[in-house]
Amino acid sequence: MDIGKLPNDVLKEIILNRFEIKNREVLVGPSLGEDCAAISFGDDVCVLTTDPITAATKNIGELAVNINLNDIASSGTKPLGVLITMLIPPTESIENIKRIVEEINETCIRHGVDVLGGHTEVTDAVNRIVISVTAIGKGKKDRFVKTGGAEVGDDVVLTGYAGLEGTSILAHEYEQYLKNKLDGDIIEGAKKLLKDISVVKVAEVAVEYGVTAMHDVTEGGVLGAIWEIAEASNKGIYIIKENIPILEETKKICEIFNIDPYRLISSGSMVITCKDGVGLCTKLKEKGINAEVVGKIIEYDRILESNNIIEKLTQPYLDEIYKASVKEDNI
Numbered sequence: 276m277d278i279g280k281l282p283n284d285v286l287k288e289i290i291l292n293r294f295e296i297k298n299r300e301v302l303v304g305p306s307l308g309e310d311c312a313a314i315s316f317g318d319d320v321c322v323l324t325t326d327p328i329t330a331a332t333k334n335i336g337e338l339a340v341n342i343n344l345n346d347i348a349s350s351g352t353k354p355l356g357v358l359i360t361m362l363i364p365p366t367e368s369i370e371n372i373k374r375i376v377e378e379i380n381e382t383c384i385r386h387g388v389d390v391l392g393g394h395t396e397v398t399d400a401v402n403r404i405v406i407s408v409t410a411i412g413k414g415k416k417d418r419f420v421k422t423g424g425a426e427v428g429d430d431v432v433l434t435g436y437a438g439l440e441g442t443s444i445l446a447h448e449y450e451q452y453l454k455n456k457l458d459g460d461i462i463e464g465a466k467k468l469l470k471d472i473s474v475v476k477v478a479e480v481a482v483e484y485g486v487t488a489m490h491d492v493t494e495g496g497v498l499g500a501i502w503e504i505a506e507a508s509n510k511g512i513y514i515i516k517e518n519i520p521i522l523e524e525t526k527k528i529c530e531i532f533n534i535d536p537y538r539l540i541s542s543g544s545m546v547i548t549c550k551d552g553v554g555l556c557t558k559l560k561e562k563g564i565n566a567e568v569v570g571k572i573i574e575y576d577r578i579l580e581s582n583n584i585i586e587k588l589t590q591p592y593l594d595e596i597y598k599a600s601v602k603e604d605n606i
Contacts, residue, residue, distance in 0.1 A: 277593045280494050283307055283506070284590065308422040308490060308507030310346040311412075320416045322352045326493075327407035330540065330596050333447045334469055335406055336378025338440075341472050342542050343410035344386055345491040348478035349545065350421070352414030354386060359393035362405040367397075375404065386475060423507030424488040430552025431504075431512065431570040434477050434559060435544035437497045438525040438536035441596045443468040445528050449599070456531055465524040472543035477564055484558050486549040495591025496538035498579070500546045501570070502590050505577055508548075514570035514588060516581035534595035548572055 281290070287307055296304045302320065303313040311324045324346035328339045340357060347354040359379060363372065383390055391411070425431075446453065446465035453462050474491050481489060488508060492500040497519055505512040521536055529536040549555050552568035559566040577588035 278597045279594050280591075282590065282592050283503070302419070303421060306423070306507065308503035310422065310491070311350045313350065313419060315416065318416055320352065320414055320419045322347055322350045322412040322414070322419070323409065325407065325409040327405060329405065330594070331444045331448065332403060334378065335404065336375040337382045337469065338472070338542075339406040339408045340379055340382040340386075342493060343408040344388065345472075345474045345542055347410050347412035348475040349489045349491045350412065350414070351418045351478065351482040351489070352412040354388050354410055354412045354475065356389040356391040356411050357383065358391050358409040360407040361393070361395045362401045363395065363397045364401050364403060365397055365399055367404060371404070375406070386473070418482055420482060420486060420489050421507070422488055422490045422504055423509070425504055425508035425510055425548040425572045426487050427510060427572055427574050429487055429548040429550060429572040430555075430568050431501065431514065431572060432547040432549065432552045432555055432566055433497060433519060433544060433569045434474065434547065434564055434566045435471065435492075435520070435541070436525065436565065437519050437521040437541060437544065438529060438539035439468055439522075439541045439543035440472050441496070441536075441539035441541060441594075442522070442525040442528055443472070444540070444596060445532065445599055446524075453528065453531065457527060461524050461527060465528060468522075468524070468543070474543065474545045476562065477545050477559065480559055480562055480564065481545070481547050481549075481555065484549070484555050486547050486555070488548040490546045492541040492544040492546060494540050494594040496536070496541050496595065497544055497546070498537045498588065499591025499594075500541075500544075502577060502588055504546050504548065505572070505588075506590070508572070511573040511575040511577060512570060512588065513573050513578045514580065516579055518567055518569040520565060520567050529595070532599040534598050536595070538591065539595040
């Protein structure tokens, strides 16, 4: 099998179709595109999500916390805490473990969330540290937002930039290789994009404005997340590729690795559907958050328009970041 998330059709057939909700308090269970489970507590809702870090070896403490807080924020609720599972190979150093824990703690302090517990284990089942985080949030039930809430006629808004997280990961992981091909300022700019991968503030502004659906962009990139929001909502979608914002750093780095930036992991971006996309973009830009209307929710079909050519928008498969590699003697 290919490295990365299971393809959505396989995920649905062999995993999701085998589960059914047994308790009426469970508002959202496992389904395509829905990153969070939701449990009813009267007028409140408790939201939970879990995700590991596997594509990066640097800044993994910060990444692990942020990507899970993003899922919670995308549901329209406030992140409260995280549980950390850390699997450590026998060859790992205490210094590196301490550094990762410091990253986790600093990120949690920055977002006002608590480390609630977890598990640490040294095991030869892994050859590098693997961190898996479970995040928990709480909010009012009437403000809870699903991935699958998009309605026909909604505008599709993308915040941030395509390939944001992947660009930063590639710049960190392949810094020495890229130094032979790119100006140092471009590499440093790409590395600094890591500070922009939180969408907690984006979600706060969007929920206050009024939205029908939100989905943070992770594996599969912006086109994958856009497909998932349509799939979860059981709707069609029409996207104009040229409207998707992308940074020069991303273009240049993806060109070197011959990968598609629009299908590159992109925490720090959010797909949002709402009635007035222009108004939402204006509100977000007032807060210093880049946002553009990139398409429309339609009744049927998933369509991508690029340079006036119409093609089918397909489900996400292998994330482009797993295609990036260089020979050791070129590093």
